[in-house]
Amino acid sequence: MTTSLEPERSAQPEYPAPRAQGCPFDPSPRIRELQEQASITRTSLWDGSTPWLVTRHEDFRALLADPRVSADPTRAGYPSTTPAMLARRTQARSFISMDDPDHARLRRMVTAPFAIKRIEAMRSAIQRIVDGLLNDLLAGPKPVDLVQAFALPMPSLVICELLGVPYEDHGFFQQNSRLLVKRDTPTEDALAAQQRLVDYIDDLLGRKLTDPGDDLLTDLATQRVRAGELTRREAAAMGMLLLVAGHETTANMIALGTVALLEHPDQLTLLRETEDPKLVAGAVEELLRYLTIVHMGRRRVALADIEYGGVTIRAGEGIVFAGEVGNRDPEVFADPDRLDITRDARRHVAFGFGVHQCLGQPLARVELQVAYASLFRRIPTLSLATSVDELPFKHDGQVYGVYELPVTW
Template sequence: MTASLEYPQARAQGCPFDPAPALRDVQAEAPLTRIHLWDGSTPWLVTRYQEMRALLSDPRVSSDINRDGYPVQSAAIAVRRRDASSFIVMDDPDHARLRRMITAPFAIKRVEAMRPAIQRITDELIDDLLAGPKPADLVKAFALPVPSRVICDLLGVPYDDHDFFQRNSSILLKRGTSAEEGAAAQKRLLDYLDELLGHKLADPGEDVLSDLAVQRVRTGELSRNEAARMGMLLLVAGHETTANMIALGTLALLEHPDQLAALRETDDPRLVAGAVEEMLRYLTITHSGRRRVALADIEIAGQTIRAGEGIVLAGETANRDPAVFADPDQLDIHRDARRHVAFGFGVHQCLGQPLARVELQVVYGTLFRRIPTLRRAVDLDEIPFKHDGQVYGVYELPVTW
């Protein structure tokens, strides 16, 4: 099959919440198609739900970024991840061994115990927002601080340093970041976390970095550098993804007033939780595809993926697959959307999903109730979307009330 589609594709003007039209076109034609990436490689693009789940759970599919044929997002990401790879781009048994070291803090019961603290943070930031000037940038005043404060508390990172780690995280997640810029930002974060781990070794607290320092580094199970890499992954992913979901989800709800009204007026936590699942499905902010490479020949959907060929799995179209979700382009918070693949699938699915769910439930269940007249302060076409990001969202969201 000849590759004809450049990837990633731009979203349509005026349709910022929907996948790129070209991706929907190829999804309608076939579950798999060849695409062109930045480096001239032609991996397979998987656009449908059934095939995505099958491949993400197939042991013949590798997450190892160092394998030949792995479809890296950019030259900068290739350099950075090979210099400081984390368990998300490793295969078992290394992936499972490292992941197990940090599973406990993200277990559902542990995260549920954090709900009152997350609620307090959310209410404090809404208090500040209401007391401040109008219009306000919801990203800066609310969407970014909520998960940043939560992950700082969990990891044991001083929130006073948020400008530093948010700025460097943003550099890492832009598609256009050069290899040199990305490597420098990564080094700054790793050096920062290495220094923090040193402090935790000398004076441990009750936080994830202290546990890594005492239980893993001091015992020799991890080097300081390996622990710093793990900490960087948790810090960056722990605030960036949820911040983008808060802001983009708020905007999507403002654009769907009937859905917003149903969410604002409910006191049923099950509806709020269901709304979060639907928002995750509908928006699917990881819009650069999950990347894999085949370890052996795989027959699927009438095609043969050969050993060594790259695979890009497009969650944003899998979550809009009409074979799984009726009227998939409609935002419907009453839908049962729990089967979505916004967090991936299989052994590599997102470790932090319980925390993200609780944060979003608290935010969506509180923001519109406390500010019932919240609305955009600018036209939709004036809002800067993160078309150039590894994670989709908005750079700013001017709101008033």
């Protein structure tokens, strides 16, 4: 038997919910309670809407793989993350916010550069970038902010090389990206930042048409735009997505993962002393599971009535997937609140699931493997230059991390 619950709005727990004081790595205890009570329940968002909240790993994977669940934010009932996101949803759409067949058609245009073999071939180049940043860090003063000295420039340099974006413009695109990923950015400011980034990529595409290079934006301009498969603005929206996603998430993972390892010295010792690349790779998967930095959940809307988990999700109702607790599901991960880099964490859903799972995950994995292994091998005495309680965590972000990470050695 299934039910369609008509909730009393005031009774619904809010999402996202605050983390417990002194537990910066753990999901909200309120959302953990919901996970224990029911597989799917209602939640309340910033705008008073009450979408369904999915908290268990099995349900997360099942519903994200269901073709009746849409990623299109222009559909009525879609649970937007912020007022700014609601306003932005039609300004610069890319494949990440489309359903098949349009999603599949556009995604295929940029899949090849992110294929596992292509990314593995970049490992030595990524290693050179990491080594150069660490050389500069070690030659400079201490303490130092690891975010600005290492975690942020490393993936920015990599994605600039891949896309064909001049790294000397990093201040411009990092500043505007920050406005897009903060939950409290005023709508007008977020719209303006998005427009500046799209205009910037559009200008680069125009230059690639007359002065091509060996990069992804050149491919989009000379193969897709010139052939009429994409307009310049569509290609610019796609390029903006890859630029923002290509540095923001990885930068936050590098910094937050460093804090987590420093706070778990037994696990850090295992990672620092290993010569086994499989253990390094496993450590990255475990950190992805343990931290789950997508801070606002995955957002979807039902295209048709779906009977699942004892409830009926009606067509037009929103669905929020709380991956941070899905990745702490005790039915899948034993002792899930423990960081254990030796566990097999490959079933995590940190990159999403189904057709919309993160395109750039092969690149993120290699970047994180190189970053963590090199950082702690080169600086074995690395330590926080402040207490973890004094770190400025990104509780106001759509992607979780730290704004600053003062370290010394």
